[in-house]
Amino acid sequence: MKIKKLLFATCLLLGIGVYAQETYPPDEVIVGTFIGKTIPLRDFATAENNPTMGVTELKIVPNESRYNAKVNEDALPLGMDPLLQKVAGGIHSYALEENFIGASSSESGFVPPDPTGAVGPNHYVHAVNSIVKIFSKTGTLLVGPVSLGTFLGIGSNSGDPIVLYDQLADRWFVSEFGSSNNSLAIGVSETGDPTGAYNVYQYSFTSFPDYPHYSVWPDAYYLTANIGATNKVYAVERDVMLAGGPNPKIVGFPLPGGVQNSNTVLSPEPANLLGTTYPANVPGYVTYLQDDGWSGVSFDHLNVWEIVLDWNTTSNSTISAPLEIATAPFNSVFAPFGTGDVQQPGTSQKIDMIGGVISFAANYRSFGSHNSWLITFNTDIDNNDTSGIRWIELRNDSTTPWSIYQEGTYAPADGQSRFMGSAAMDAAGNIGLGFNIASGTLPVGIKYTGRFNGDPLGQMTVAETEIIPGNGVQTFTNRFGDYSHLTMDPDNFTFWHTAEYFSSNNNWRTRIASFSLSGGFANDVGVSNIVTPESGTLTNAETVEITIRNYGTDTQTSIPLELWVDGNLVASETFSGNIPSNGTVNYTFAQTVDLSTQGQTYSIMAKTVLVGDEFVGNDAFTKEVINYYANDIGVTAITAPESGEGLGMEAVTVTIENFGTATQSNFDVAYSINGGTPVTENVAGPLNGGESTSYTFNTLGDFSTPGAYLVTATTLLAADSDVSNNTLSATVVNYDCSSDSNNTVMPIGPDAGTITESTITFTSDVLINDVNLTLDINHTYDGDLTIKLVGPDGTEVILADNVGGSGDDFSDTTFDDEAALSIQDGNPPFDGTFRPMGNLSDFDGTSTLGDWTLSILDNANQDGGTLNYWSLQLCGAEPLGLPENYTESSDxxxxxxxxxxxxxxxxxxxxxxxxxxxxxxxxxxxxxxxxxxxxxxxxxxxxxxxxxxxxxxxxxxxxxxxxxxxxxxxx
Missing domain, CATH: 2.60.40.3080 (Immunoglobulin-like)
Known part of the structure; x- marks a missing residue:
């Protein structure tokens, strides 16, 4: 094997935790093309800025991502994410060190920006789709914006840039899609000056390498990409590129034993080295999540592969079988790609959060006793497209393979989605996590949180800090982000994060911010946690135990403390021991507190009052605890029946939660329909405090007549202390479906611009809940056609547009929003059921009454065909309690x-x-x-x-x- 000469690298003798397993050889070797050496980046012309650019001028970057489909509807978790951190951390962080604008849509001209950036000793290099910019570490723009295509000599800007700082060699790495089909271009700086010249290479692949993720590693630059329908990982010959050599290789490996969700983007993630220390002969590492909601996956877990390279004889290189590491259950599946996941204020347009992928980057750091590897990904915390960030710290050492040291799901219970997370670990083992935050009431913004080494496992303990609030929404496409990027300063303690937000409606910007969890003060202490009491049955003499952390560099002793309850000072005491730098101790106040009123929420605050403390912002920690009632239960959900077609005598199922502390058994629960006679039954239990149970009534409910039904369910616990949470109501609708067809054969094309229209008329006036359409077309070039359905009110939904290429026909093709496969992923003649390109649900809530038009546009000359027939199914229910001759008022x-x-x-x-x-x-x-x-x-x-x-x-x-x-x- 070739001997590596690595600058600034200290090779630890710490072992690498290799475990016995089967190995596999590479299945592909690609030789790169040396494009040439650029002129200094600082000498390129500045790209033109267009501050008046409108949405019609922005180019939406194509995405090969597919619909992230859940195949197994019984996949865990069936309810809420089991690791939810519902309360944000309470440790106040230091002020942001730097916080400045990175790039804008008027500079880029593309949507989304795909922001990326890396920090070196003196510079921050930032790229978005189409441009690169270089800043000083205080935010002064030094270079750019420069067109990436011009800089890399490829003449095009196709997207997905990545910027890395190679701290082992003091070099810079910049990549984007190449000029030829299915290629990537990579530039590596000639020196440690990012404004200087770069050696540029291009690599061609068998399929389009969408969504590339790179990493810095001692023996290679590792690469994963969404290439066709295969799981692949690549090692790029780093040493040759650093030397400016002519023919660097890429070695490609399969990912044996990995299950891919054929309906989603494939995004394994290579380990990215932080710092300059690493174990001797460390292999490369790759991980990928495996969701039991996918076909072929029986439990939620991570797969980890090891790669051993031999650059002299590449065929001797190997990849291992996967190590399967079970995780707590998670749900990586969000709404279908293209529909959006996160609501925005004031618009029906949602934006994507990207499910089913490992977030960029998966950062690795080696310590004296172990190695840590941080993995993050978006997870649907409630099966309702509310996103939290699942984060996992893996550890291994010289004798132990990778295993989970800690994991959590960061999702404070405020109704906001947190997504596009990116995390790293500083040299003290503290974790920083940057992310986007948004909801139907909050424009998308950027925040960060974190935790200190030694804090309670699985918890982000640092208070959320805002990097930038959102000040606008995006109304013309769901495309958002695709990347965010948190990386480490070479000082090993400062985190740098970049992500997207909207500065005004339909105008994106990126933000660049730096922060640290270790402030560097000599004297800095604070309360980092209130360990006890916890919510539950509380008394008039509760003890309060706290954790005190020394955030400073000097050892501290004799630390004065204060204890407050509901704004009242109840104790002043002193911790008399010693706390070393970055150390923690637990202290129990001698003074107890009275928390005996049932049903009351108490606010407890403990703080340090050290004379000479250089940062008082992290002195105090506040915790709310509730003295729960002993007896308190209620219905929290009515899970069955669901609204649908053809309902009859149906089972009614409810979820009952014990809000109290006492175990409950043999209590009554009841339901009624439309205020009718209640059905009362007994639940045997036991139902422990804080737990929920599902109960299905033995007596069925009658939902056989089409229409809407109000189902009301309630618990009937005799000694219930809080009846306000006993009852829940839900509307269940039995939808009535009507179908009609038009069998008139009509010509299509062959002249470009020819529109064929066929109409079906419905005379009923019913509110629509579901629309399905079947058509049969003969045509000799499917890609020429744009097919859409137009409703009586003018609502239009694109069924298919430029799909199927030169293939022929649509043979009994059914369009249904609930189909597993999108029409884009099908093949001619498209016989079967497919999701349309648009959303038939856009017709929901409109009326069936009137003319429904199937419109077929032939966009090219020569090829033509016929519409043979089409049918339309409309499902819905007539509203009750309105006049028979109801019409809407236009004014x-x-x-x-x-x-x-x-x-x-x-x-x-x-x-x-x-x-x-x-x-x-x-x-x-x-x-x-x-x-x-x-x-x-x-x-x-x-x-x-x-x-x-x-x-x-x-x-x-x-x-x-x-x-x-x-x-x-x-x-």
């Missing part, structure tokens, strides 16, 4: 403000009467009633529907003389 406007907030407007100065605003559900039950006066311009009301169940509702504004009605959908 009554209900404007969505996002997050199920609406503004009701009737802008009419001719009506002067006082009008009553009512909101009713499909059962005709009134939820809101409010009297409005004309303010001179009309009638206006801010309507909050965030508290109601998803479904269709009716807004009526009127009196005995006037009646205006509008239908709204609550999601």
């Amino acid at each position: 009554l406007m209900v404007l969505s403000e996002g997050n199920n907030q609406f503004e009701v407007q009737l802008l009419n100065t001719n009506i002067t009467d006082r009008l009553t605003l009512t909101v009713t559900n499909m059962l005709g039950q009134t939820l809101v009633s409010y009297r409005l006066d004309n303010d001179g311009t009309g009638y206006k009301y801010n309507l909050d529907m965030s508290y109601v169940s998803a479904g269709v509702y009716f807004v009526r504004l009127g009196n005995k003389n006037v009646s205006k009605i509008k239908r709204i959908i609550v999601k």
